[in-house]
Amino acid sequence: MKNNSNCLPKAKIALFCLLVICTLPVANAATVSVLSYGADPTGTKDSTNAFNQATQAVAAWSSALQYNILVPSGTYMINGTVFIRKGQSMFGDGHGSQINCTGAAPFANPTFVLGAGASGIDPGGSPCKIANMWTLGGSATAGVIQTTAAGFEISSMFITSSGIGIQITGGGDGLISGIQIDQSLNGISISNAGGIQITNCDLYLANYGITFNSNAHDISISNGIIEFSSYASMLFRTGQSNISAINVSNVNFLMNQQFKTFTGFVNVGSSNTDFLFTGCSFRNMYQWAINHSGGTGNILKFSDCVFDGLPAVGDFTTSTNSMGLKTVANGASIYDLEGCEFRNLSGDIVTLYSGISQLKMLGGLIQNCPQTRINVLAGEASKIRIKDVTGFPYVSSN
Numbered sequence: 238m239k240n241n242s243n244c245l246p247k248a249k250i251a252l253f254c255l256l257v258i259c260t261l262p263v264a265n266a267a268t269v270s271v272l273s274y275g276a277d278p279t280g281t282k283d284s285t286n287a288f289n290q291a292t293q294a295v296a297a298w299s300s301a302l303q304y305n306i307l308v309p310s311g312t313y314m315i316n317g318t319v320f321i322r323k324g325q326s327m328f329g330d331g332h333g334s335q336i337n338c339t340g341a342a343p344f345a346n347p348t349f350v351l352g353a354g355a356s357g358i359d360p361g362g363s364p365c366k367i368a369n370m371w372t373l374g375g376s377a378t379a380g381v382i383q384t385t386a387a388g389f390e391i392s393s394m395f396i397t398s399s400g401i402g403i404q405i406t407g408g409g410d411g412l413i414s415g416i417q418i419d420q421s422l423n424g425i426s427i428s429n430a431g432g433i434q435i436t437n438c439d440l441y442l443a444n445y446g447i448t449f450n451s452n453a454h455d456i457s458i459s460n461g462i463i464e465f466s467s468y469a470s471m472l473f474r475t476g477q478s479n480i481s482a483i484n485v486s487n488v489n490f491l492m493n494q495q496f497k498t499f500t501g502f503v504n505v506g507s508s509n510t511d512f513l514f515t516g517c518s519f520r521n522m523y524q525w526a527i528n529h530s531g532g533t534g535n536i537l538k539f540s541d542c543v544f545d546g547l548p549a550v551g552d553f554t555t556s557t558n559s560m561g562l563k564t565v566a567n568g569a570s571i572y573d574l575e576g577c578e579f580r581n582l583s584g585d586i587v588t589l590y591s592g593i594s595q596l597k598m599l600g601g602l603i604q605n606c607p608q609t610r611i612n613v614l615a616g617e618a619s620k621i622r623i624k625d626v627t628g629f630p631y632v633s634s635n
Contacts, residue, residue, distance in 0.1 A: 267304060267305060268304065268305040268306070268307055269291055269304060269305070269306055269307070270291075270306075270307045270308075270309060271284065271287055271288050271291045271306060271307070271308050271309075271313070272309060273291070274287040274288075274290040274291045275287040275290070276288060276291075276308075276313055277313065277314070278309065278310070278311025278312065278313060279311065279312065280311070280312030280313060280314050280335075280337050281314070282314065283314050283315070283316045283317070283340070284313045284314055284315060285315050285316055285317035285318070285319060286317075288306075288308075288313075288315065288319040289317075289319055289320060289355070291306050292306060292319065292320055292321055292322055292325060292327070293322065293354075294319070294320040294322070294354050294355045295354065295355045295356070296354065297354075297356075298322060298323065298354060298359040298360060298361070300324070300363075302322045302323075302324055302325060303322075303323075303324030303325065303363060304324075304325060305325070305326045305327075305328065306321075306325060306326070306327040306328075307328065307329075308327060308328065308329040308330075308334045308336075308370060309329070309330060309334065310329075310330040310333030310334055311333075311334065311335070312335045312337055313334075313335070313336055313337065314337045314338075314340065315336055315337065315338045315340075315341070315348055316338070316340035316341055317341070317346065318346050318347055318348065318349075318350055319348065319349050319350070320350050320353055320354050320355055321349060321350065321351050321352070321365050321366075321367060322352070322353070322354055322359055322365065323352045323353075323359035323360075323361055323362075323363040323364070323365050323386065323388070324361075324363035324364070324365060325365050325366075326365065326366040326367075326368070327349075327366070327367050327368075328366070328367070328368045328369045328370070329368075329369045329370035329371075330369065331369050331370075331371075331393070332371045332395060334369065334370045334371065335370070335371045335372075335373065336348070336370055336371065336372040336373070337373050337374065338372055338373065338374045338375045338376075338381060339373060339374030339375075339398075340374075341374065341375050341376045341379075342374060342375070342376060342377060342400075344376055344379075345376055345378045345379050346376055346379055347375075347376065347379040347380045347381065347382070347383035347404065348372065348375055348376070348380075348381045348382070349367055349381065349382045349383070350383050350384065351365050351367065351382065351383070351384035351386060351389045351391075352364075352365050352384055352385070352386025352387070352388065352389060352408070353384075353385070353386055358385060358386050358408075359386065362387070362388055363388065364388035364389055364390060364410075365386075365388070365389055365390075366389065366390040366391070366392070367382060367390075367391055367394070368390070368391070368392045368393050368394065369392075369393045369394070370394055370395075371394070371395045371396075371397075372394070372395070372396050372397070372399070373397055373398055374398050374399065375396075375398075375399040375400055375401070375402075376400050376401075377400035377422065378400055378401070379400065379401060379404065380399075380400075380401040380402065380403055380404025380426070381396050381399045381400075381401070381402055381403070382394070382396075382402070382403045382404070383403075383404040383405075383406065384404075384405055384406070384407075384408060384411070385405075385406045385407035385408050386407075386408045387408035387409055387410045387411075387432075388408070388410050388411065389408075389410075389411040389412075390411065390412045390413075390414075391403060391411070391412070391413045391414075391416065392412070392413070392414045392415050392416070393414075393415045393416075394415075394416050394417070395416075395417045395419070396416065396417070396418045396419070396421070397418075397419040397420055397421075398419070398420050398421070399418070399421040399422070400421065400422050400423070401421065401422065401423045401424075401426050402416075402418040402421045402423070402424045402425060402440075403416070403418070403424070403425045403426070404423075404425075404426045405425075405426065405427045405428070405430045405433065406426075406428055406429060406430070407428075407429045407430055408430055409430035409431045409432045409433050409455075410431075410432040410433070411430075411432070411433050411434075412433075412434050412436075413425070413433065413434070413435045413436070413438065414434075414435075414436045414437050414438070415437050415438070416437075416438040416439075417438070417439045417440075417441070418438070418439070418440045418441070418443065419441045419442065420441065420442045420443070421440075421443045421444070422443070422444045422445070423443065423444065423445045423448050424440040424443040424445065424446045424447060424463075425440070425446070425447045425448070426447075426448045426450065427447070427448070427449055427450065427453040427456065428449075428450030428451060428452065428453055428477075429450070429451065429452045429453070430452075430453060430454075431452075431453065431454040431455040431456065431482075432455050432456075433455070433456045433457070434456075434457045434459075435447075435456070435457070435458045435459070435461070436457075436458075436459045436460055436461070437459075437460050437461060438461040438462075439461060439462045439463075439464075440461070440462070440463045440464070440466075440470075441462075441464055441465060442464070442465045442466075442467070443463075443466055443467070444466070444467045444468045445466065445468055445469050445470075445472045446463040446466050446469070446470040446471060446472075447463070447470070447471050447472070448471075448472045448474060449471070449472065449473045449474065449477070449480045449483065449507070449510075450474055450477045450480075451477040451478050451479055451480065451507075452479050452480070453480050453483070454479070454480065454481045454482050454483075455481075455482045456482070456483050456484070457484050457486075458483075458484070458485045458486070458488060459485070459486045459487055459488065460486075460487045460488070461487075461488045461489075462488070462489045462491070463488060463489070463490050463502075464489075464490070464491050464492070464493070465491075465492060465493045465494070466492075466496075466499070466502070467496050467498050467499065468496075468498050468499060468500055468504075469499070469500050469501055469502070469503070469504040469528075470490050470501075470502040470503065471485070471502065471503045471504070472504050472506075473503075473504065473505040473506060473507040473510050473512075473532075474506060474507060475506030475507065475530070475531050475532070476506070476507070477506075477507040477508075478507055478508040478509045478510070478532075479509050479510075480507050480509070480510040480511075480512075481509075481510070481511050482511065482512075483510075483511070483512035483513070484512070484513050484515070485512065485513070485514045485515070485517060486514070486515040486516050486517070487515075487516045487517065488514075488517050488518075489517070489518045489520070490502040490503075490517065490518065490519045490520065490522075490526075491518070491519075491520040491521055491548070491549050492520065492521040492522060492523065492548070492553070492556070493521075493548070493553045493554065494553070494554045495521075495523045495554050495556055495557075496523060497523065499522070499523040499524065500528055500530065501522070501524070501525050501526060501527055501528030501530075501563075502519050502522060502526050502527065503526070503527045503528070504528045504530055505527075505528070505529045505530060505531070505532060505535060505537065505565075506530045506531035506532050507531075507532045507535070508532035508533050508534055508535065509532075509533075509534045509535070510532065510534075510535045510536070511535065511536040511537075511538075512536075512537065512538065513538045513539075513540065514538070514539045514540070514542055515539075515540045515541060515542070516540075516541050516542065517539075517542045517543075518542070518543045518545070519542065519543065519544045519545070520543075520545045520546075520547065520548060520549055521545070521546065521547060521548040521549070521553060521555065521556050521559065522544075522546070522556060522559050522560070523556055523558065523559075524558050524559070524560055524584075525560045525561065525562065525563045525588070526544050526559075526560070526561055526562070527539075527561065527562040527563070528563050529562070529563060529564050529565040529568060529570065529572075530563075530565060531565055531568075532565070532568065532570075533567070533568050533569050533570065534568075534569055534570065535568065535570040535571070536570065536571045536573070537562075537570065537571070537572050537573070538571075538573040538575075539573070539574050539575070539577055540575045540576055540577070541575070541576045541577065542574075542577045542578075543577070543578045543580065544561050544577065544578070544579045544580065544582065544586075545578075545580040545581055545582075546559030546580065546581040546582045546583055546606075547580070547581045556583070557583060558583055558584055559581070559582050559583050559584060560582055560583075560584035560585045560586070560588065561579055561582060561585065561586045561587055562574070562586070562587045562588070563585075563587075563588040563590075564587070564588065564589050564590050564593050564596070565590060565592075566590035566591055566592055566615075567590075567591065567592030568590075568592060568593065569592060569593070569594050570593060570594055571593075571594050571595045571597075572587075572593065572595065572596045572597070573595075573597050574587075574596075574597065574598045574599075574601065575597075575598075575599045575600055575601070576599070576600040576601050577598075577601045578601055578602040578603075578604070579601070579602070579603045579604070579606055580602075580603075580604045580605055580606070581604075581605050581606065582606040582608070583606075583607065583608070584608055585608055585610060585611070585612040586603065586606060586608070586610060586611055587611040587612065588612045588614065589611060589612060589613045589614060589615075589617055589621070590614050590615060590617075591614070591615030591616070591617055592615075592617075593617055593620055594620065595620050595622070596611075596617075596620060596621045596622070597621075597622045597623075598621075598622070598623045598624070598626055599622075599623075599624050599625060599626075600624075600625045600626065601625075601626050601627070602626070602627045602628060603626060603627065603628035603629070604627075604628055606628075611623075
């Protein structure tokens with residue numbers, strides 16, 4: 238039998254098939270690279286489709302989608318939305334992996350959606366992760382990173398010039414760690430979600446550092462810095478309610494220049510809200526550090542916190558009107574200050590309006606505060622309890 242000249246020998250056929258298989262992306266491999274799906278690391282063309290092919294954004298969810306996606310060093314233009322499926326981890330090479338999402342600015346679409354495909358939230362409890370990348374820009378009204386699903390991790394990201402850096406609109410059960418958010422309208426926004434830990438994060442020059450909306454609950458924020466916020470470092474938004482079990486510890490709040498738009502390191506306009514700040518530092522505030530601006534039925538607790546009217550370093554612009562806490566009129570709320578230190582404040586330690594439920598100050602220190610007073614703007618003295626405060630303030634009634 239003659240050899241057919243159009244046929245390859247068996248050995249060459251096997252080798253040819255092996256080469257073809259090895260050069261095609263294998264979706265269920267342990268790790269795939271977005272480069273294998275045509276992503277452009279020069280940032281010249283939009284790589285949204287290539288990223289979504291790597292994550293299999295349009296596929297029905299199955300356990301076969303649980304793999305890692307590598308974003309090698311380079312600049313990638315993402316003008317659309319990338320879906321990271323449950324069970325997947327997308328990670329880059331640190332700041333060498335740059336995501337340019339400035340093209341998303343006119344649209345209301347997030348850049349990365351966690352725990353979902355193009356058709357909606359994935360089923361099941363497998364967590365997903367995004368890490369080790371640098372992003373620039375984003376939509377003015379949607380998060381660079383957004384999730385509604387339960388179970389996620391966001392770590393070691395640098396997010397700059399965003400509308401909303403991280404937007405959590407449901408689900409929860411997540412970890413956010415080692416994040417830097419630079420010059421955003423809103424750094425982190427949380428609503429209808431709980432079981433979230435935010436740790437070792439730096440939020441710089443945002444309009445609002447962290448915004449809490451209705452039904453945000455069981456949230457721990459620790460060991461971070463929120464600096465130079467134009468409006469508020471933490472905003473409990475007006476008209477929102479049922480924000481509960483918010484625990485903030487060892488977070489430094491500080492100002493550089495004095496923004497006249499500033500409404501408080503902590504601005505509370507919500508109702509039925511309870512939080513505890515422990516071991517935090519509030520420095521160089523424009524007017525009040527804590528501004529209870531609206532809402533009713535709230536419990537505001539501060540333990541072992543420092544309120545200091547001076548800046549952290551001498552070349553910052555020093556506040557000339559620094560104050561501690563302002564209550565809201567007819568708010569039926571509780572204010573608890575235990576072991577707190579008030580230093581170098583130029584105005585009231587507390588400005589107290591009528592209609593509170595209770596103000597308690599136990600332990601702590603008042604030092605170099607020329608006003609040295611609790612300013613009661615209505616007959617609420619019977620609801621004030623002060624004990625063991627060094628440099629005990631007098632009560633001024635107006």
